[in-house]
Amino acid sequence: MTKTPTAAQLAAIKAALFALCLVPLALNLQRWFADALGANPIEAITHASGDWTLRFLLITLAVTPLRKLTGLNWLLRLRRMLGLFAFFYASLHFTTYFWLDQFFDLNSIAHDIMKRPFITVGFAAFVLLTPLAVTSNNYAIRRLGGRRWQSLHRSVYGIGILAIVHYWWLVKADILEPMIYGLILATLLGMRGWWRELERRRQIAANMPRPMPGGKVIPLVVKSPQ
Amino acid sequence: MQILKPSDIPPSEITPRALFEDRRRFLGAAGATLAAGAALWAGLLPDARAAAAKLGPLARSPLSTDDTQTGYKSVTTYNNFYEFGTNKEDPAANAGSLVVRPWTVRVEGLAGKPRTFDIDDLLKLAPLEERIYRLRCVEGWSMVIPWAGFPLSALLRQVEPQGSAKYVEFVTQYDPKIMMRRPVLDWPYTEGLRLDEALHPLTLLTLGLYGEVLPNQNGAPVRIVVPWKYGFKSAKSIVAIRLVEKEPRTAWNKAAPNEYGFYSNVNPTVDHPRWSQATERRLGEFRKRPTLMFNGYAEQVASLYQGMDLRRFF
Numbered sequence: 001m002t003k004t005p006t007a008a009q010l011a012a013i014k015a016a017l018f019a020l021c022l023v024p025l026a027l028n029l030q031r032w033f034a035d036a037l038g039a040n041p042i043e044a045i046t047h048a049s050g051d052w053t054l055r056f057l058l059i060t061l062a063v064t065p066l067r068k069l070t071g072l073n074w075l076l077r078l079r080r081m082l083g084l085f086a087f088f089y090a091s092l093h094f095t096t097y098f099w100l101d102q103f104f105d106l107n108s109i110a111h112d113i114m115k116r117p118f119i120t121v122g123f124a125a126f127v128l129l130t131p132l133a134v135t136s137n138n139y140a141i142r143r144l145g146g147r148r149w150q151s152l153h154r155s156v157y158g159i160g161i162l163a164i165v166h167y168w169w170l171v172k173a174d175i176l177e178p179m180i181y182g183l184i185l186a187t188l189l190g191m192r193g194w195w196r197e198l199e200r201r202r203q204i205a206a207n208m209p210r211p212m213p214g215g216k217v218i219p220l221v222v223k224s225p226q
Numbered sequence: 227m228q229i230l231k232p233s234d235i236p237p238s239e240i241t242p243r244a245l246f247e248d249r250r251r252f253l254g255a256a257g258a259t260l261a262a263g264a265a266l267w268a269g270l271l272p273d274a275r276a277a278a279a280k281l282g283p284l285a286r287s288p289l290s291t292d293d294t295q296t297g298y299k300s301v302t303t304y305n306n307f308y309e310f311g312t313n314k315e316d317p318a319a320n321a322g323s324l325v326v327r328p329w330t331v332r333v334e335g336l337a338g339k340p341r342t343f344d345i346d347d348l349l350k351l352a353p354l355e356e357r358i359y360r361l362r363c364v365e366g367w368s369m370v371i372p373w374a375g376f377p378l379s380a381l382l383r384q385v386e387p388q389g390s391a392k393y394v395e396f397v398t399q400y401d402p403k404i405m406m407r408r409p410v411l412d413w414p415y416t417e418g419l420r421l422d423e424a425l426h427p428l429t430l431l432t433l434g435l436y437g438e439v440l441p442n443q444n445g446a447p448v449r450i451v452v453p454w455k456y457g458f459k460s461a462k463s464i465v466a467i468r469l470v471e472k473e474p475r476t477a478w479n480k481a482a483p484n485e486y487g488f489y490s491n492v493n494p495t496v497d498h499p500r501w502s503q504a505t506e507r508r509l510g511e512f513r514k515r516p517t518l519m520f521n522g523y524a525e526q527v528a529s530l531y532q533g534m535d536l537r538r539f540f
Contacts, residue, residue, distance in 0.1 A: 038315060039296075039304035039509050040367060103513055108502065116500055169500065172365075173481050174312035174410045 004074045017078060021085040024052045025092070042100045049093035054163050054181055056086035061160060061188045068195065080136050083156070087133035094126050118169035125162035128155055157192075160185050279439040281354055281374050289428060290358035291522070296369035298436050300509050305443045306363065307462055309398075309405035309415065317443035323404040324463065326447040335395075335469035338386030345447050349433060351384070352376035356437070357430050357451070362492045362521045364456035368506045373451050374434030379425040381467070387421065391469035394424040396450060396461040411477045417461035418474035418488065419452065420530075428453055428526055432460075454523040456490045487540040491531070492521035496540050 005013060028048050031037045037044040060082040067075045102109050112119045132153055134140070141149045164185055168178040307317035310324075329345040343351070354374050362368045382394070399405075400414030423429060430451040433440060440446040445462025452459050458478050468474075478486035485499055494504045494517040505514040520527050531539075 039300035040314070040507070042507065042512075043367070100512075108505075111502065115497070116502075118500055173308070173478075174408075176312075176408070 010074065010077060014078065014081060017081060021056070021081070024048065024089070042096070046093065046096045046101060049089055049096055050167070053086055053089040053093050054167065056082060056089055057156070057160050057163055058181065058184050058188065060086055061156065061185070065188060065191045068191075084133060084136055087129050090126050090129055094123075118166050121162050121169065122166035125159050125166060128159050128162070132156060132159075157189055160189070281349075281434045281437060281439060284354050284356040284374050284437060287355045287357050289526075290356065290372075291360055291370060292358075293360060293370045294510075295358060295372055296509050301369060301371050301435060302441050302443060304369075304509065306365075306457065307443055307445065308410055309400065309413070309463075310443065311406065312410060318441075320404075321442035321446075324399070324401075324442045324446065326442065326463075329447050329465075331448060331464055332466040333381065333385045333469075334466065336388040336391035336471065337469050338388060339384070341385055343381070348381070348431070348448060352380040354433065359428075359430070359451060359453035360521050361451075361453065361457050361460075362506055362517065364458060364486070364490070364498060364503075366501060366503070366506050368508050368517075368521075370508075372436055373430055373432045374437065375430045375432035375451070377427050378429045378431045378450060379427070381431055382425060382469075385469070387469050390471050392421055393470050393473055394419050394421055395466075395468040395470050395474035396464050397466040397468065398461050399463040399465050412480050413477075414465075415461065415477040416474065417450075417459055417476050419459070420473075421469070422530055423452070423527075426527060426530065428523060454492055454520040454527045456492060458486070459490050489531075489536070489539045491527075491536065491540075492517060493519060493536055493540070495519075496537055 028037075028045060032041060032045065035041075060079060063075055063079040063082065067073055098104065098109065102112075113123050114120070132155065135144065135149065135152060144152065164178060164182045167181065168175060171178060303318045304314045305317040306314070307321065310317040310320040327345065330342050331345070331348065332340075332342045334340040353376065355376060356372055356374055358370060358372045360368060360370055396417045396419075398415045398417075402413075405413070419429070430453075432445070432449050432451045433447065435441070435444060440449065445460075445464075448464050449462040450460050450464065459476075473488055476486070476488060478490075479488060492503075497503050503517055506517045507514050518524070
């Protein structure tokens with residue numbers, strides 16, 4: 001199962017994925033022009049773009065666990081596109097708010113960002129996502145260096161949490177949906193935490209002259225992999 | 227008081243909606259059975275008219291607004307009725323299971339003549355009026371709806387409220403077999419008004435909209451409509467009305483006391499903690515419009531709150 005697609009196959013997969021990622025946009029545009037978004041189309045567009053931002057964030061965060069579980073290392077080559085689509089839908093979400101909902105009323109927007117916690121958090125998530133989108137290219141990786149680039153991009157974990165909080169604080173009473181998204185995020189982040197812990201234990205064990213009889217792990221002064 | 231102006235569309239001219247919808251339903255069926263189509267078509271028209279549960283002649287009211295009415299489809303497909311789901315489309319999809327007949331409403335508590343009213347008695351209790359009201363939701367959207375009903379005061383006077391009665395509590399239908407079982411709110415949904423609010427001529431015991439009986443998703447068979455308060459104050463599918471001495475707890479107040487006060491008067495100057503109330507989106511309009519104090523009913527109701535700090539009693 002570790003078969004890697006050829007360059008041509010990967011290009012085809014990427015093209016297909018690109019088209020697939022545009023389907024939510026296409027469907028919503030079609031509904032908009034067909035007047036099929038219900039009684040409050042602006043709200044419908046706001047919710048749809050927000051939902052898809054969150055979904056793409058989670059899909060992007062699922063790439064690493066999926067790669068580890070399946071051994072399909074080439075999946076990593078799709079991650080940048082998925083992450084950029086998360087930013088793309090976040091931009092649509094923000095534009096919908098800025099334009100259709102608030103109609104460029106900067107006063108009202110500034111008031112919202114400062115006074116309404118769920119908007120504060122959502123706006124912060126969007127602001128933090130922007131540098132990640134800007135540095136999602138090979139030039140930026142070279143320029144920053146792999147390690148610095150990676151620590152910058154780890155902020156996506158926090159952005160994921162902000163996105164869940166944004167949704168959670170928005171709903172009036174029924175927290176079922178934000179809870180489901182939250183559990184998925186917790187699983188994806190929890191897997192990373194668990195794997196790091198396993199890696200730490202493995203390294204400690206490897207550095208140990210003999211296995212300890214009790215098998216108890218004592219955090220030694222071992223340099224963790226950053 | 228608002229001065230009555232002739233509305234753009236007199237009630238008699240309002241779209242014969244059932245006819246239109248049955249036509250569409252029919253067209254779907256006709257695709258399958260083209261041959262029978264013509265015959266069915268001819269037979270459908272009188273049936274559709276009979277099936278539409280029209281309410282009798284409705285008196286026009288000087289309390290109606292002449293704002294453009296929100297379309298029937300929006301009014302009946304964009305609903306907050308959490309018992310049937312928390313998405314706006316859910317009630318229209320799920321409320322069909324609500325059995326609205328037989329139906330009774332107990333009017334009880336601090337009343338000289340407590341009584342249980344059958345829905346058919348309610349329909350005949352007072353002359354039905356059409357009241358075209360603005361409805362402002364706490365979420366920041368609004369509609370204009372032609373309700374049908376009569377002042378709640380007509381019902382309350384029948385049971386003779388005692389002097390000790392200061393508030394009115396509304397208890398709504400809760401049937402876990404067909405409604406939401408998750409404890410999103412403390413079921414059954416309850417609401418309340420001060421007695422003078424309940425007796426105000428604007429407070430409408432509502433049995434219909436657009437000249438027809440209430441669709442289930444809009445709170446059939448009987449609800450109240452309190453147009454100067456946020457929409458959630460207007461309880462749907464009422465089974466009991468209680469005259470009480472103390473301010474009753476209400477479903478949303480129990481869920482989030484700092485967000486939904488007992489009064490919940492529409493007030494552009496008191497923001498909800500999580501969003502502004504200064505503007506609203508009237509469904510069907512692109513740009514937001516400023517929200518009016520007491521939803522535009524200040525002339526009629528402001529005196530009820532004289533001397534009250536409306537920031538504190540939000």
